[in-house]
Amino acid sequence: MKFHHISLFLLSIALVLSNSYGLPVPGKVLNVPPEALLSTGHYHTTCPAAEGIVSQKVAAWVKKDPTLAPSIIRLHFHDCAIRGCDASILLNHKGSERNAYESRTLRGFQMIDGVKAEIERRCPRTVSCADILTAAARDATILAGGPFWEVPFGRKDGKISLAKEASLVPQGHENITALLQFFQKRGLDMLDLVTLSGSHTIGRSTCFSFADRLYNFSGTGKPDPSLNVYYLKLLRKRCQGVLDLVHLDVITPRKFDTTYYTNLVRKVGLLSTDQSLFSDARTAPFVEAFATQPFLFTSQFAVSMVKLGNVQVMTRPNEGEIRVNCNFINRV
Ligand code: HEM
Numbered sequence: 001m002k003f004h005h006i007s008l009f010l011l012s013i014a015l016v017l018s019n020s021y022g023l024p025v026p027g028k029v030l031n032v033p034p035e036a037l038l039s040t041g042h043y044h045t046t047c048p049a050a051e052g053i054v055s056q057k058v059a060a061w062v063k064k065d066p067t068l069a070p071s072i073i074r075l076h077f078h079d080c081a082i083r084g085c086d087a088s089i090l091l092n093h094k095g096s097e098r099n100a101y102e103s104r105t106l107r108g109f110q111m112i113d114g115v116k117a118e119i120e121r122r123c124p125r126t127v128s129c130a131d132i133l134t135a136a137a138r139d140a141t142i143l144a145g146g147p148f149w150e151v152p153f154g155r156k157d158g159k160i161s162l163a164k165e166a167s168l169v170p171q172g173h174e175n176i177t178a179l180l181q182f183f184q185k186r187g188l189d190m191l192d193l194v195t196l197s198g199s200h201t202i203g204r205s206t207c208f209s210f211a212d213r214l215y216n217f218s219g220t221g222k223p224d225p226s227l228n229v230y231y232l233k234l235l236r237k238r239c240q241g242v243l244d245l246v247h248l249d250v251i252t253p254r255k256f257d258t259t260y261y262t263n264l265v266r267k268v269g270l271l272s273t274d275q276s277l278f279s280d281a282r283t284a285p286f287v288e289a290f291a292t293q294p295f296l297f298t299s300q301f302a303v304s305m306v307k308l309g310n311v312q313v314m315t316r317p318n319e320g321e322i323r324v325n326c327n328f329i330n331r332v
């Protein structure tokens, strides 16, 4: 038991140290990775009001409908997960990611349109939809009680969005190996996986996404044994239909805190992928560290969200475009 505490403590120190960035090497400007061209001051001269408009508008929408905060964070994840953070998820044409079956419960599109409309009035053709969505996810996190972080800007909007690629985003049935591979392909590691999954401390899921844990559809086994029996009963009661919504964090559903992680330790994680983070020996130590040290989680969440926002971004002058309407590619 003592040793266990010491190893958790050492792990925590290692986490803090690994997040201190190396300084950029002077003189090495060519061949920099695309995310190195993002900067927090990107719109300081061209649209200084941009960040303020996003935070004001997001606050107004979330005040009217608090359930939009988690939805916008998830929308940002689904954007970055496919073809990088390029607003491809916002394109609303036939056969786009947004119109795929796997995207059917994504929300927050109208809010992004509202923000974009106001920004276009103030600074036409200047601020990308990908940047707006990234800033909105940060602001939604703060409104839910989560940490602040500086958002680097300069993402371009993509011109390609394919429905079939939406199925690449994890749906909640994957094993840890598959999740790790998915994250690694996008430059995100095991720590990022456990940390960003902590977004599930707020928001809701349809019963569809975890119904197989409640009933043995295959007819062979019993309900998922990694599910607390009282929680199982509660979920069976709450889920009368596959479209019914259940809080991802059963204890503090609207608070951005570390209860998500203590839930996993108590076998009351909602999605099979959530609970797996604790049952898999590779990720369990991180879950235990976050369950016991809230500051460690919030500081790492800020770091991992910046990494998520940097995934496969387009930043070169000849790539992508600044979309005028987030729903459509520019006409010429
Ligand atoms: C690690 C793999 C992940 C899986 C398997 C996963 C899966 C899911 C599923 C199945 C839902 C419920 C969808 C529904 O049935 O309506 C959901 C909701 C959500 N996810 Fe994830 N997710 C993952 C990672 C992430 C990440 C990285 C973020 C953000 C950084 C995120 C943020 C959210 C939020 C905030 C919700 C609630 C949305 C709402 O209330 O509208 N998820 N996720």
Ligand SMILES: *[C@@H]1O[C@H](CO)[C@@H](O)[C@H](O)[C@H]1NC(C)=O
Pocket (backbone or CB within 6 Å): 174, 175, 177, 178
């Ligand atoms: C995990 O999932 C992958 C991809 O679906 C599969 O190939 C692999 O066999 C699974 N691993 C385990 C241990 O179940």
Ligand SMILES: *[C@@H]1O[C@H](CO)[C@@H](O)[C@H](O)[C@H]1NC(C)=O
Pocket (backbone or CB within 6 Å): 214, 215, 216, 217, 219, 220, 221, 222, 223
């Ligand atoms: C689960 O499977 C067992 C054994 O096959 C069966 O006795 C039981 O009725 C099933 N339960 C549900 C909820 O389908």
